[in-house]
Amino acid sequence: YSEEQAKRKELYNQIQDTKGKSNIRVFCRCRPLSKEEISAGFAQVVDFGAAKDGDLGILTGASTKKTFKFDRVYSPKDNQVDVFADAFPLVTSVLDGYNVCIFAYGQTGTGKTFTMEGTDQNRGVNYRTLEELFQIAKERSESFKLEIKQSAEGFHHAPGIVEAQVENIKEVWNVLQIGSNSRAVGSNNVNEHSSRSHCMLCIMVKSKNLMTGECTNSKLWLVDLAGSERLARTDAQGERLKEAQNINKSLSALGDVVYALATKSNHIPYRNSKLTHLLQDSLGGDSKTLMFVQISPSERDLSETLSSLNFATRVRGVELGPAKRQV
Ligand code: ADP
Known part of the structure; x- marks a missing residue:
């Protein structure tokens, strides 16, 4: 397998980030x-x-533009296949024993679910990942086991958790559907519900190298985060307000953890939220992290877009600068 592993490593390294050695990648879609x-x-x-250089411009006024840098930038012309081609080396490194965490961040309605879950005709990262994992396992014909845990109700209470051991891609699809349906059933409005809960899919991979006999256990988290729209905008009260505050807290805690990792801080504040606590062994150390920051192209969403892009820039460990004037 060393040839296969070397190829994956090369593919992975091709997705260079500006800091070179970091295990954190940010793709903007x-x-x-x-x-x-x-x-x-x-x-x-x-x-x-x-965009092909990872640069994204946002027109902030008639003559002002702010630019952002990411590892990849996808315009609306890029499809699910294009996006998965770049995520592929990362997800397959889970077969080499790495823990991997992929999450989609952004305002509600910007395509987080489209990127992760996709649709029947346009399947997203979750399905494609599992399909690839099964395919590689088949090619290797080695002992290989996948276990899926999916929580659609949020990570801290159990109701939405689905657990299954899967043998083939058909079974996977069924499990994914159960998870996504339970997300829809919890509310009259799927969109409203998805804006208020994190949808977390955990794939545990046990694989055994038949040549060396070596066993590896690794974990892949695929997370469709709750909408990032700011608290000030919601007219929430009572339980809903508490829920919104919890979401805000968990998203900012996630940002703080990834920022601390990217800047190689001595203290990584995993314990500040249940979300980061749960993801702890898949963030940092040897783990590989990919964040999709999802944005809307519309002027109506400009301030949310800027706030998401600032969050994503900070996640890469980059200090935020002032907007540049264009002449
Ligand atoms: P979120 O999960 O962030 O709330 P959705 O994934 O539900 O957002 O996307 C909102 C709408 O935009 C959906 O109708 C979705 O199909 C559509 N959409 C999002 N991204 C794309 C894309 N890249 N290409 C085509 N349609 C998209």
Whole structure:
């Protein structure tokens, strides 16, 4: 397998980040303008001119533009296959014994679920990952076991948890459907519900190298985070307010942990939230982390977009600078 492993390593290293050695990658993906946005005349504020270099421009005013740098930038023209091609080396490194954590962050309605779950016709990272893992296992014909845990109700209370051992991709699809349906059933409005809960899929991989007899246990987390829209915007009260505060707390705790890792801080504040506590052994150390920051192209969402991009920039360990004036 060493040849296969070397190939995966090379593929992974091709996704260079600016700091070179970090195990944290941030990919930015922008959804298309919706029909409603087009008919309401909202302008597109995202500039993909230098997207192939990982540069993203946001028009913040008539003559101002702010630029951001990521490991990958996807415009609405990039499809699920394009996106998965870049995530692929990362997810397969779970077969080499690494823990991997992939999460989608962003405002509700920006495509987090589209990227992770996808649709029947346009399957996302979750399904494609599992399909690849099974395919590689088949090619190796080695002893290989996958266990899936999925929680759609949020990580700290059990109701939405689905646990299953899966033998093939059909079984996987069934488990994924159960998880995603329980997300929908919990509320009259799927979108509203998904904005309020993290959908977490944990795949435990046990694999045995038949040549060396060596066994590895690794974990892959695929997480569709709750919507990042700021508390100030929600008119929540009572239980809903508490829920919104918890989501805010867990998202900022996640940001703090990844920032501490990216800047190689001595103290990594895993214990500040249940989310980071749960993900602890898949964030940091040898683990590999990929964050999709999802954004809307519409001028209507500009302030949320900037806030998500600032969050994502900080996650890469980069200090935030002032907006640049364009002449
Ligand atoms: P979120 O999970 O962030 O709330 P969704 O994944 O539900 O957002 O996406 C909102 C809508 O935008 C959905 O109708 C989805 O199909 C569509 N959408 C999102 N991203 C894309 C994309 N890259 N291409 C086409 N449609 C997209």
